[in-house]
Amino acid sequence: MKGTFALLDIAGYVALLLWGTHMVTSGVLRGYGSALRRWLGRYLAHRPAAFAFGVCLTAILQSSTATGLMATSFAASGFLGLAPGLAVMLGANVGTTLIVQVMSFDISIIAPVLVLLGFAIHRRSDDARFENLGRVCIGLGLMLLALHLLVVSLAPVENAQALRAVLNALESEPVLALLSAALLTWLFHSSVAMVLLVTSLATAGVIDAPGSLALVLGANLGGTFPALLEAHTPVARRLPLGNLLVRLAGCIVCLPLLPYMAHWLAPLGDSPARIAVNFHTAFNLALALIFLLPVERMAQLLVRLLPDPPRPDDPGVPQYLDEGALDAANVALANAAREAMRMADMVEGMLKGLVEVFGKDDRVRAAAISRVDPWLDRLGMAIREYLTELGNEALNEEDGERSQEILAFVINIEHIGDITANNLMEFAAKKAERGQDFSAEDIQDLAAMHTLVMESLRLGLTVFLRGDLRAAQQLVSRKETLWRLENEASERHIRGIRERRDGSGDVYLRILRDLKRIHSHLAALAYLPLERAGLLQDRLIREHAAP
Numbered sequence: 001m002k003g004t005f006a007l008l009d010i011a012g013y014v015a016l017l018l019w020g021t022h023m024v025t026s027g028v029l030r031g032y033g034s035a036l037r038r039w040l041g042r043y044l045a046h047r048p049a050a051f052a053f054g055v056c057l058t059a060i061l062q063s064s065t066a067t068g069l070m071a072t073s074f075a076a077s078g079f080l081g082l083a084p085g086l087a088v089m090l091g092a093n094v095g096t097t098l099i100v101q102v103m104s105f106d107i108s109i110i111a112p113v114l115v116l117l118g119f120a121i122h123r124r125s126d127d128a129r130f131e132n133l134g135r136v137c138i139g140l141g142l143m144l145l146a147l148h149l150l151v152v153s154l155a156p157v158e159n160a161q162a163l164r165a166v167l168n169a170l171e172s173e174p175v176l177a178l179l180s181a182a183l184l185t186w187l188f189h190s191s192v193a194m195v196l197l198v199t200s201l202a203t204a205g206v207i208d209a210p211g212s213l214a215l216v217l218g219a220n221l222g223g224t225f226p227a228l229l230e231a232h233t234p235v236a237r238r239l240p241l242g243n244l245l246v247r248l249a250g251c252i253v254c255l256p257l258l259p260y261m262a263h264w265l266a267p268l269g270d271s272p273a274r275i276a277v278n279f280h281t282a283f284n285l286a287l288a289l290i291f292l293l294p295v296e297r298m299a300q301l302l303v304r305l306l307p308d309p310p311r312p313d314d315p316g317v318p319q320y321l322d323e324g325a326l327d328a329a330n331v332a333l334a335n336a337a338r339e340a341m342r343m344a345d346m347v348e349g350m351l352k353g354l355v356e357v358f359g360k361d362d363r364v365r366a367a368a369i370s371r372v373d374p375w376l377d378r379l380g381m382a383i384r385e386y387l388t389e390l391g392n393e394a395l396n397e398e399d400g401e402r403s404q405e406i407l408a409f410v411i412n413i414e415h416i417g418d419i420t421a422n423n424l425m426e427f428a429a430k431k432a433e434r435g436q437d438f439s440a441e442d443i444q445d446l447a448a449m450h451t452l453v454m455e456s457l458r459l460g461l462t463v464f465l466r467g468d469l470r471a472a473q474q475l476v477s478r479k480e481t482l483w484r485l486e487n488e489a490s491e492r493h494i495r496g497i498r499e500r501r502d503g504s505g506d507v508y509l510r511i512l513r514d515l516k517r518i519h520s521h522l523a524a525l526a527y528l529p530l531e532r533a534g535l536l537q538d539r540l541i542r543e544h545a546a547p
Helices: 002-042 047-061 064-077 082-103 108-124 128-157 161-172 174-188 191-203 209-222 225-229 234-268 272-291 295-305 323-327 329-352 354-360 363-391 397-434 440-466 469-500 505-524 527-532 536-545
Strands: none
Touching: 002 128, 002 191, 047 064, 047 082, 064 082, 064 225, 064 234, 082 191, 082 234, 082 272, 082 295, 108 128, 161 209, 174 191, 174 209, 174 225, 174 234, 191 209, 191 272, 209 234, 209 272, 225 234, 234 272, 234 295, 323 363, 329 354, 329 363, 329 397, 329 440, 354 363, 354 397, 354 440, 363 397, 397 505, 397 527, 440 469, 440 505, 469 505, 469 527
């Protein structure tokens, strides 16, 4: 019975270690995920920056698995190139070694301090960021406490015959030890937790140095499985597959040399635990030095192994709304924004051909424009449902605002598609049926308004993607210009009708009105960022005060 209770204690402390790791990861992502997303997209064009970011991010998140899942989602969505993504993963692998190095020392004395500090911050602050900072402190404290309790619990188990028989078998079968550790790491979803468990076994004298090195190799290999198995498309699998191939190559090279490596690392610390920790660091540093330079060639190889799938026949099918990313708000928001940009591309294609449709009665182009609207509706519905599911997760204030921005963008783009496909194409059909022709001046005015709308669409995309306040102000200020153009075009057209004494003006005036409505929806994209910056109210006051 004592052995049973000892195993239950060990299982409970391992679960506590995993829960502490989860608290740190979720706390960082909820509190600072949006800032990490911006850094990921802004500073990772070069390999050294991407590598350094991977090291730092993993040290903060306490999990290379979380970094891998985030980088995989961004790479699949097109926000992160494959080569920089591979550099991020090499850095993430090194980042885990920093965590293990720190945790391997006996610093359990600060565990109660971290838990107490985290509790005080979490309970005393109404700011979501400070609440999540408290969550991170509690998670770190629980990790240190779990490691201390593991070492204490494993000490009496050293003489347990059953456990020693199992571990002796693994020591004599390094391949089996590697595979067992890889499986456990996949179940834990944390290579850090697995390596720390190995060091606890080594500290308690339950396993020798070569055996612990085989288990460390397995932990490194198993840490690549979660991101690979949770990727659902060939494009999404490229980055985790590259990480798996890198670590697999390292395992194949190191596996026959484990006894010699234990001897080579002994001068840095002769205890089995210290040898295991130093081997973990040396292994990942060596892989980073070897594979960082040829990441471009690796990326090309991965593209050949996993080519882009054929585009779906139905453009209304979402391509980036990964359900597995809903656990990380910043990743899910990036996916939703990418899908929203697909809607914007469709609308831009619809608007480009308007002048030709009305000037040349191009019925083929008009039919093509009308076919796009159902695709937009289905994509918009999918994005709204995706954001609704994300809304059930804990969002910080910044992520909540971004979710509202994406939702507003999708709704406005849908309205533009409806106006274009239903109203404007209906007017084009009426014009063709009646055999009406617009004058050269009418076409010229229509083209001027159309040009302004297309420029405003590009400004709106800039506001949506980057939150550019200057672009937002320009977008709103263009409303006055477009209203003036509409009034002047309407007056000229009405004068022409009176001179010709016909009734052909109704369709043209409605076209002008709907172009103005489209521009209003584009200008609405600027309201949220201007309101947050305190600039919207000032502008509205000036507009109402104007004569």
